[in-house]
Every structure is written in structure tokens, then in C-alpha cells.
Amino acid sequence: MPRFRQTSEILKLMTKKQDIRDIGIIAHIDHGKTTMTDSLLAEAGLLSPKIAGEARALDYLEEEQKRGITIKTANISLLHEIGGTQYVVNLIDTPGHVDFTGKVTRALRAIDGAIVVVDAVEEVMVQTETVTRQALEERVRPVLFINKVDRLIKELKLTSDQVQNKLLRIIRDFNNLIDLYGEPEYKEKWKVDPAKGTVAFGSALHKWGFTIDIAQKKGIKFSDVVEAYQKEHWQELQKTIPLHEAMLNMVVKNLPNPIEAQKYRVPKIWKGELESEIGQAMLNCDEKGLTVICLTSTQMDPHAGLIATGRVFSGSIREGDHVYLVGAKKDYRVQQVSMYMGAFREIVDKIVAGNISALLGLDLARVGETLVDFAYKDSMIPFERIKYVSEPVITIAIEPKHPKDLPRLVDIMHRLAIEDPNLVATINKETGEYLLSGMGELHLEIAVKFLKDYGGGLETITSPPIVVYRESVGGQGIVAIAKSLNKHNRFWIQVEPLEEKVIEKIEKGEIVEEMGRKRIGAVLYKEAGWPTDEARNVWTIDEHKNILVDLTKGIQFLQEARDMIIAGFRWAAQNGPLCEEPMRGVEVKLMDVQLHEEPVHRGPAQIMPAVRRAFLGSFLTAQPMLIEPVYKIGVSVPHQWVGEVTGIITRKRGRIVASEQKGPVTMIRGFIPVAETFGLSAEMRSATSGHAFWQTQFDHWEKVPENVALTVIEEIRKRRGLPPEIPKPSQFIDEA
Numbered sequence: 001m002p003r004f005r006q007t008s009e010i011l012k013l014m015t016k017k018q019d020i021r022d023i024g025i026i027a028h029i030d031h032g033k034t035t036m037t038d039s040l041l042a043e044a045g046l047l048s049p050k051i052a053g054e055a056r057a058l059d060y061l062e063e064e065q066k067r068g069i070t071i072k073t074a075n076i077s078l079l080h081e082i083g084g085t086q087y088v089v090n091l092i093d094t095p096g097h098v099d100f101t102g103k104v105t106r107a108l109r110a111i112d113g114a115i116v117v118v119d120a121v122e123e124v125m126v127q128t129e130t131v132t133r134q135a136l137e138e139r140v141r142p143v144l145f146i147n148k149v150d151r152l153i154k155e156l157k158l159t160s161d162q163v164q165n166k167l168l169r170i171i172r173d174f175n176n177l178i179d180l181y182g183e184p185e186y187k188e189k190w191k192v193d194p195a196k197g198t199v200a201f202g203s204a205l206h207k208w209g210f211t212i213d214i215a216q217k218k219g220i221k222f223s224d225v226v227e228a229y230q231k232e233h234w235q236e237l238q239k240t241i242p243l244h245e246a247m248l249n250m251v252v253k254n255l256p257n258p259i260e261a262q263k264y265r266v267p268k269i270w271k272g273e274l275e276s277e278i279g280q281a282m283l284n285c286d287e288k289g290l291t292v293i294c295l296t297s298t299q300m301d302p303h304a305g306l307i308a309t310g311r312v313f314s315g316s317i318r319e320g321d322h323v324y325l326v327g328a329k330k331d332y333r334v335q336q337v338s339m340y341m342g343a344f345r346e347i348v349d350k351i352v353a354g355n356i357s358a359l360l361g362l363d364l365a366r367v368g369e370t371l372v373d374f375a376y377k378d379s380m381i382p383f384e385r386i387k388y389v390s391e392p393v394i395t396i397a398i399e400p401k402h403p404k405d406l407p408r409l410v411d412i413m414h415r416l417a418i419e420d421p422n423l424v425a426t427i428n429k430e431t432g433e434y435l436l437s438g439m440g441e442l443h444l445e446i447a448v449k450f451l452k453d454y455g456g457g458l459e460t461i462t463s464p465p466i467v468v469y470r471e472s473v474g475g476q477g478i479v480a481i482a483k484s485l486n487k488h489n490r491f492w493i494q495v496e497p498l499e500e501k502v503i504e505k506i507e508k509g510e511i512v513e514e515m516g517r518k519r520i521g522a523v524l525y526k527e528a529g530w531p532t533d534e535a536r537n538v539w540t541i542d543e544h545k546n547i548l549v550d551l552t553k554g555i556q557f558l559q560e561a562r563d564m565i566i567a568g569f570r571w572a573a574q575n576g577p578l579c580e581e582p583m584r585g586v587e588v589k590l591m592d593v594q595l596h597e598e599p600v601h602r603g604p605a606q607i608m609p610a611v612r613r614a615f616l617g618s619f620l621t622a623q624p625m626l627i628e629p630v631y632k633i634g635v636s637v638p639h640q641w642v643g644e645v646t647g648i649i650t651r652k653r654g655r656i657v658a659s660e661q662k663g664p665v666t667m668i669r670g671f672i673p674v675a676e677t678f679g680l681s682a683e684m685r686s687a688t689s690g691h692a693f694w695q696t697q698f699d700h701w702e703k704v705p706e707n708v709a710l711t712v713i714e715e716i717r718k719r720r721g722l723p724p725e726i727p728k729p730s731q732f733i734d735e736a
Helices: 007-013 033-043 062-067 098-110 126-137 149-154 160-181 212-218 222-230 235-240 243-254 258-269 277-283 403-419 441-454 500-507 517-528 558-574 604-619 639-651 680-688 706-719
Strands: 020-027 074-082 085-093 113-119 141-147 199-203 208-210 292-301 305-314 316-318 322-325 330-333 336-341 344-347 350-352 356-360 370-373 394-400 424-428 433-438 460-462 470-473 480-483 490-497 538-541 547-550 586-594 624-638 655-662 665-673 693-703
Touching (some): 007 085, 020 243, 033 074, 033 113, 126 141, 126 160, 126 624, 141 243, 199 243, 208 212, 212 243, 292 403, 394 441, 403 433, 403 441, 441 460, 480 604, 558 604, 624 706
Parallel strands (some): 020 085
Antiparallel strands (some): 074 085, 322 370, 336 356, 394 433, 490 586, 624 693
16 A cells, blocks of 8 residues: 555644645536546646546546546545645545435535536536535535636637636526525525635646636736637646646635534534533534544445544544444444545544544444444434435346355345445345345446446346336325234224425435424424424334324323334335335324233234234325336537427426526426436437437426326236235225
8 A cells, every 4th residue: 555645744734623624526427526636636746747637546446437437435635735834635526427426415424615516518517506405405615616618719619708708607507506505694605706716717637727816816817718729828728827726725715624614514414412512522623522423434345344434523533442333322442543545545543623534443334323432422412314315216126147146145235235325225035036226227337336346256137227116195094994913902094195395304304203202393383384293293204204193192002012003104114005115205193092901912913914904004095196206307408409309308208397598508407207217318319419418316206197107006016926906995904
């Protein structure tokens, strides 16, 4: 492992928190994040300037180099000097493809500022909007780099005035995103402005860039840049206005250090008592306080085991420290502490508050986990859940080519799910299916490639990708009664749709089970208008946004049976009656219960199946429906092919919501069902002669049209070996 010459200098500066910047680079795919990062590495002496811009140094996985895209996040620490002061820039390069959005979300928890990169030709795209929204939700302050300005001159042949007008439009559109998604307190403060130095312009490929401040100091005008390209002297721009200087100056001068950032970020991501010892240590980024780390990444190393990466919010971490994982409820001794230098980890003595560390020896560590000094294990409130903007909507069935490899396949699927929480590995013991669900086709394609690599050439057979559906209800069902098998216990259950605003609050993390009944009740009563008895009696919220509410009064033995009733609710919600897809957005009301006085007659085998049957019975009387995932789609296409693009989208059950002319191209925005996107690439390329650029991203769930739903349900039931007919409510409901 190479020993980087900067490591010792960086370690000395890590205690000077006012001179630290924890930042990420975020953008739409192919807008130039990794190319720009190369220039920063070259300036730090970590990469030859000759290959910067082409090396993609932080894309160190073979698959990334082969495909020319970033798949995982990569961390590195850089030194930068301004006015005689040395600064440490802890940098995270993130993926731009929508299928890897979850990795961006996790990286944002560890950083305080972000460079948002936008292609000057394509302008603000779908994923630009997504990553900016994610950053603002985590209170990560953005600055803007408008990349590929050279293309405006060389390819589009724009004049100096036209270039400036286009750049001003990009800045306006970006600030509109801050207006739309920013919190009121930060909207105006965080809007970018070239005059304030929060916008840079340049070409990452040609390694030049400038802010208005640098341009004024060096006497450079836009007309000079245009002239440099017209006369083929653009190489001189690398020397006059080097990209690294513009980017790192902008970061150091405009993005916050950890002491500043944690004062406003901690209240957003941690809901404990801010006046407590723990709260004060984190608010002040106190390296002498107790150790608190939020883990943001985990990966399995074949030699070292699980590597957990996280942001140190207070205290310090060193080898041998006795720590506690709040979620896993387990204590450990840290085996090794290191810092990242791209593909490598440098072992260090300790990492202090305000920095990013990698730890060995925490085998149950997971993304989003809270690590605390063992002495504070009983008083630590965990960090807020990391909230993802998307969810797995496509599934493949996977099996080993040779049955003897089955245990290895299961083990590696489990390993992949640990590294990437947006990959869901499911083993259906009844059907014998091994399923892998992900964000999109590319996400699953890469996962299967990693399965093979991690398994030492493990050969697998995969099914074509299929869409993940959900089951829901459109109205209120009857109060259904179900008896236990021994007839000694009865349950009365009624279901109805959960209001959309409640589902949104669950998705945003404003309602989570860990809040406790009192806080959940307050939110549902005040903000969603729920009746008091329903609001204060939520028993559980499952992963698919279904809620179980207890409306019973004075039932004997109910508390003893509670966990079994919840298990029955989750069992039913996981496999709906239409075609065994998970349910979504259903409120389940426990109206009444009769329980036998003898414990032996009210065990799990009696209670769970009865609760499940009552739930399914009421569900089937509540206008049951199949709902499907819908993508938001953004297409950038020259004007002459606009008709072809809109035709394809509408033909595929999609709808157009906006069409805006941006210079020589038109930006089309709309929605399209995920089920209709298989084969979209070939069709779009054929219809536009390869001139259309687009991206899709999961946006919402929508009811499947009835004529389509019946066919889909029939196909899913057939695939799962279920009887062709949807069961009747009477199959689940008993007489009173």
C-alpha cells in the first residue's frame, strides 16, 4: 500500500477544525464530476497532470473504468493553501447515475458542503434536481460549477454574449431548485451568485476554470475564453486559470467548516436533547467530548472483513476504543482506524471530530448506524434515519448454475445487501425463489457482476428484470372477523387507505416508529387531522408505509398478545391477496379482540394466522387495487425530434407535463410507468437517430388501469404458482 506524502501533514491539520472542509461532488450523470476530481488530485500531487481529466482516478473499480461511470463513492483528503494557510479538504466523489442515488444520499450525511456540477450544454437535468434536493434536505450547502463551457464555443458556436446568457439561465434554474427545496431559513443565504464567488465556470476536461473573483484578478473576460478556442490557444487557459485553483478556492471560501456546519446540521439529523452533554459535544464539534460517529458506508473486504466508514461528530476514535452500536445493541473494541486516500486506506493513530474515518472490527455495523462511546450507550439517541428519494422497483430472480453453489450465492447476496442497502435480497422459502431488487436495470446488472466477482467466478442464471408492484385499497373495508384455529380467540379488523399526506410524512422520516406513540400521535393529530384515539394508538409502521392502529378498549391480555398481533399484521402486509405483492399505504384498525384466559390457547400459532386472515378479508372488501412504480423522465433532444419523443412517451402510457426550449435543444419532462421502460433505450435511439439524452428516476406509485391490472395480476400469480383466481373475502372471514 503506498504511503502518501501528504498524510502526515493532513493528520496534523485535522485538529484545526476551522481549516477543514468536508465536501462532496454531486451531479447528473456525465456532467463531469470525476473528470473534475482528477484535476484536484493532480494539484495535490496524487496524479500526473498529463493524465488528469482522463484517468478517472477515483473510479478505481474495473467496472467503473470499463463503463466510464462512477458506481460507488470514493473518499480522499487533499491539502490546499490560500494566503499562507493550509486547508484540509475531505472530498467524496459520488455517482451520477440515478440507479446509484442511494450512495449519494449516504455520502451527504458525512459532508457539510457540495459542489454541484452542471453541464453547460445539457443544463439542469433530472438528476441535478434530485441530488440538489437531497443535499438541501441534509442541510448540506451547495456551490455551483458550470462545466463543459468549451462545448458552447466549439460545438454550438455561441458568441460571448450567447454563452453568458446560457450560463445566467443555468444559475437562475439552479437557484429555483434552492427556492423549491430549501428550508426558509437557508433559501436566500444559500442561493448561488457569481458575484459572491459561489459559481465557477470552466472545462474539467481541459483543466481550466474561474470564478468572477479570479477573472477580475487575472484580467480574464468571457470574450478571451471564446477567442482562445477560436484561435486554438485554449491550452494556455490551463496555465492562466487552472481549474483546481478555482474549485478549491471556492470551496474553502464559501463552504462551512465542521464547527460552523454542525451547529445547524446536528438539530436536523439528531433529535436528542441539544442541551445535554452529548448534544453540546456534537453542536460544538468537540474533539475532547465523548465519541459519536454516524456510519455512512459499509463494505466487505476479503482480507480485512467489514469496513465501516463514518463522520466523527464529536470526540475522537482510535484503535482499542470501547464503542457501542446503538441500532445493533452491541459493543466492540475498534481493531483499526484509517483515513481514505482514494482506493487506499491509510492506517492512522486516531481521527478527531469533524473528519471522516474508516473502522475495522464492527461486524454488525450498517449504514445509518449510530456509534457512541460505550459509557454513553444507555443515554445516546440514534441519528435520524437516512432518507432515500427512491426505492427498489425492479427485481430479478437469480440462482446458481450449479446447485452446490447455493450457500455461496446466499452468502454473497447477503454481503451485497450489507454494502448497498438499496439492494434488497429476498429468499422466498415457499417458491424457492432467490430475488434481488434494485433501483433500475443498471443497478441490478452491476450487482450481478459483483456477485460473480465476489464469488470467485460464481456462475448464475438470472431472469429478465420484472417490475415490483404493490397492493393497496381505494376505500374502507368491512369490519372483518377471524377466529383462531382453536376457536378460542377472535379479531375484528377494518382497513382503509392511508391519506397521501401521512404516507409523505413517513417517506420523509417525519413519522417513524422510533419516535414513540406520543410523538407519532402529536404529528398525526396536529398535522394530518387524525382523531385523537387513532393518532395516539399507532402500534407499528412497516417498511411499506402501512400502519396498525389499536382502537380496542379494556381488552384483557392484549399487551401479552401485542407482539403476535403485530407479527400477523406484518405477515399479511408483506404478501397481499391479489398476487402476493407487498401492500402499501393501508391503515389497519384493530377494532375489537377476544382472547382466551389460558396462555396456552393464545400462542403465536393461534393469533398470527387469525390476525392475518381478518386483515386480508377486510382488504378484499375495500376496493383492492394494484399500484405500480412510475418514473419521472427528462429528455433533452434537438427540436426536430420532439414529436418522436413525445409520441414514444404517450404510447407507453406516459404523460408529458412540460416542454421547454433551451437553446438548440428542447427539454421534455413527464412521467412513465416503470413497466413500460424496458426496451425504451433502443426505441428512443432509433426514433431520434441517437440524438436524445434522457434519464428516468422513480417518482411515485400510481394505480394500474383496471384493464392492464387484471393481466398483470394473472401473470404474477402464474409466475408464483398461485391459483389463477383472486381469492374471495369469504375465504378469510368467519361468522361472528
